[in-house]
Amino acid sequence: MAEQPAFDLRQFLAQLPSLPGVYRMIGADDALLYVGKARDLKKRVSSYFNKGPHSPRIALMIEKIERVEITVTGSEAEALLLENNLIKTGAPRYNILFRDDKSYPYLKISGHAFPRIAYYRGAVDRRSHYFGPFPSAWAVKESIQVLQKVFRLRTCEDSVFANRSRPCLLYQIERCSGPCVGAISKEDYAADVSAALRFLGGSQGEVLGEIEARMHAAAEALRFEEAAVLRDRMSALGKVMHQQAMETGGDTDADIVAAVARGGRLCVNLAMVRGGRHLGDKAFFPAGGQLAAPQAQGGAGEQAASGEQGASSEQGASGEQGPPAEDLLAEALEAFVVQHYDGVFVPPVLIVNGPKPDPAVLELLQQRAGRQVAWVRQPQGHRRRWLELAIQNAELALARSLAEEGSQKARTRALAQLLGLDDGSDLAGLRIECFDISHTMGEATQASCVVYQDHAMRPAEYRRFNIEGIEPGDDYAAMRQALSRRYAALAREGPDSPEAPEGFEAPASPDTPGAAESQEAPAARKASVTRGKAARLPDVVLIDGGKGQVEVARQVFDELGLDTGVLVGVAKGEGRRVGLETLVFADGREAVVPGRESAALMLVAQVRDEAHRFAITGMRARRAKARQASRLDEIEGVGPKRRQRLLARFGGLRGIMAASVDDLASVEGVSRSLAEEIYRRLH
Template sequence: MSEENLRNERLKELVRVLPESPGVYQYFNSDGKIIYVGKAKNLKKRVSSYFTKRHDNRKTEILVRKIADIQHVVVETEEDALLLENNLIKKYQPRYNVLLKDDKSYPWICIKNEPFPRVFSTRRVVRDGSLYFGPYTSVGMVRTILDVIKQLYTIRTCGYNLAQENIAKGKFKVCLEYHLGNCKGPCEGFQEEEEYNEMIAQIKNILKGNLNSVTSHLKSVMDEYASSYEFEKAAEIKSKLDILEKYRSKSTIVGASITNLDVFSFDEDEKFGYVNFLKVVDGAIIQSHTIEMRKRLDESKEELLALGIVEIRQKVFSNSREIVVPFSPDTDFDQINFTIPQRGDKKKLLELSQKNARFYKLEKRKQQSLRNPQNKVDRIMETMKTDLRLKEAPVHIECFDNSNIQGNYPVASCVVFRNGKPAKRDYRHFNIKTVEGPNDFASMEEIIFRRYRRLLDEEKELPQLIVIDGGKGQLGSALNALEKLDLRGKISIIGIAKRLEEIFFPGDSVPIYLDKNSETLKIIQHLRDEAHRFGITFHRNKRSAGFIKSELDNIPGVGPKTVEALLKEFKSLEQIKSRSVEEIAGVIGQSKAEKVISYIKSNRSKSVNK
């Protein structure tokens, strides 16, 4: 029996003895390395599916071929399986699993586990019994909260070990913070630990978003001071209440009826899934966080959402019993009620969360584009290839447009785009040579033939796509030219009609309509507009030059070479008219200069008499 058959038989045996219970399964390769971790409501049924189903995803097929061993862990519930799966993925980072981005760089607010605890921001979570609140995606939010706490409470900032025996021995002296009134001097025993811990309890409530309990406590203290005529102390408490109200107003208020709620939303692209989290306490959003998960296999959005919920709730230590979601995750969570709202405040919260997930996705795309602009170009080229049914990506595109007024001064333009952007050095103008009168179809055939006859003769690269500014008629004329050059079918060609942005294909009488927001249509419109602008400019200049020449050609005794010398020096008829005899004589001589000035003066007097 071959080695491959032996492997298959062994795997069948392992699958056969799997229990029909919730649990986690681990796939190992021939080197004994974990390559995939998964969770299942029914281990036997889930693992069997890898070996009995035909997989559409090529990565899954490769994974199955690399499995050399299977191990499993049985747990009580599907939620336990999801938690264990999440921890194993983070520990081993298997090649074929969703890659969870680590959030170590995000700041937390720490209440240190020590006598007279300090409150400070940190990016490092140490499991020493200290309390951590976060993570916060905004450093500005952390500073705001710490500033509010500093205004409300006299918390120490020093790093002394304020154990009672150290204070009793007089090891420390009060610092400047004490003299500024920012600390009550617990280092020298000027503040009781019980009083200090009461402040810490209120700070915990603020960080949890429980502002109502803090304000209630402060109001009762203020009333006590006022009833005992200690009005200065009551005024101090009043100012603290004002600070809390100002802080509360900065939070997004939803509705007082929503007390303790988690909101999760989901967005995705081809390679990543994004899960956003909002924490709502007492009608206010006190926390927002988004994670990014790189897809490895063909994971469903339900799987990714479930994994994101577990990951975020572990990080922020959330224990909310209600979670608002856009759809049900693929895992049953114990003692958690999932809500998919259809209207009201919860629906608005979900929409806000979805907006945050979408903005996070767009921001990541922008960052990726800045780091590697070629990725964006490649994506756009592939999109155009699909939208326009092309054989290859249109890295090199050329667009043609005709321009004439009643058949006079007929010209054409060719603009060139490379990687979706104008390559202005390669733009070309054409004077129509063989066509008499206003015939756009014949003019288009002429310039297409001349353009690609020359590229073939000079052995230069041909474009992957030609865009004709016009409908079926002009597209047919361009095809005739390509036929004569034996290029039909070798270069893709389309026409774009101006009025309805219809895209015409050779041999297809029915146009297609691209989404008005699609990148493909925007690039084609840019091509068309550039060709039109470039052609109109050339036509205007030619028409203007023709008018000037015809005007100067009417001067008796002044020939074409003299006219050309004048235009070369003075550029326009208006400039010539504004010059003195001496200036013009310096270019064409005194005799001809006098004839020019005499003609200009006589024309001027005729126009005045009219």
């Protein structure tokens, strides 16, 4: 294969066109370092290689550039779209990247004859009414509680609603008007739904006035019980309106976006106002955590600098030399709105604590919204108060994040010191994997593996293992199978293989002098703390269990030729009390009882509890799926189509079990005789 000609920077810059487009900074091994857009490619790319001041992050990136690639576009707005796509697909190391699943929850009022209110995620349709998006599931559920208290709308599934013979508990505690059993007429229920829709749309005062008028009319007609119910609704609605700090009495839809920087970190807080009601807020932190760590930190600074995006990226964080922090915040705000509003509802008003936006950004937002979007930088009146609250919340979230990060780093160092792995670095590369087994009396056995690295849990690297072919309830066999499946490929590659994972270290040969001396293992592994993120043997493998589980793990590692010094068991203390756990080692070291106040034990407990949570949730899902499918599959005459119809009709196996023979026979494809057989087999 012919060698690629050396990149001539001077010639490349001289030939750059003065046109809009996207540029890509490429490093060693074709690693994508940075993606940016420009109105004038020649000026923008050349500015990186001038002697002007650069933030530590950008200076570090420039040192690693080996070549630059460009793509010319028809306009700056088109370049912005391409830049956003390249950032999402390539995840360049030095771009601001706000990781978000874009799946925001809505409050849904269905198109049923007796509509229900529900928490909803997914695509919207025209048959139902949707309000939101909300910044969190908690905000949706809080709104549902308000509607239950004030308007008493139902929340049950349609399949449950159609098969009720008596009212549920919500009716008893006056959170539902009982339309399932005819406790309210269709007309009166429709009136409550209409009032709820207007309340969500911002007409709270109008709804309150109507309820008050109905209360007085009922009192004058001597219907005092009805008047008392309406009075209680007025009181509940009044409390809700009083609690809304951002209430305007109008139908304003707006997002308030505030960015703050402190301690080299950046936080963007998004507050949502829909129909004049504050739905809550959500804090976002760019991937990579820190914005511009000093270069003196070495590898830690490089890691902290990752995850940054935006146009005009030569700015430093607050308190650093170089261009003012306002430029950095402006870059972050533009990066956030471009990434956040990709496929998400764009409100007509954006209130921000930054400068005038790039025209291309505003044009892109308006294209996505299909209408004009107001970018308000200096709000007045109640909008100014909204922005002040958003900035305050961003500062609080950032302070909390910095405090938690410092505490987590202290826990990591405490554990590294306890295990003899502290090499003086910031320990960002210390990798812990933890295993746990979960089952219900041997049914649906599942093992979990969770990962801790860079001072945080890494959910994207979690794994579950469905355990098969063992005696039900045999936790030792389950652990053996999980460890073998996790590390067999790593052992096969070996350190001398051309495909060996980066940082893989083979265990010492039994013939090597001192190999049998277990106390040398921690010292020999110190250098592995800063190893790369490629697949490798972790620095610590936690086993949720005592000597028996650790012995099984030791046998597996011996069979695979892996270092048993990384194995650490977490044995329950006396009476299984938290804080009395004992750390058990597989290489002959004495067991350690860290103690209740040990920061190391806090980290061990955090990782172990996460492994337990991940295992038990997976086990329950697997068990429910197996039970739901198997009970029906065992019935002759119930195939996949009939099973699907039954589950859809009654909402699950419990609903089918609660149904009568007549109800079962009413399902398409289910005869009377088959319905009787289903009922008999399930009971």
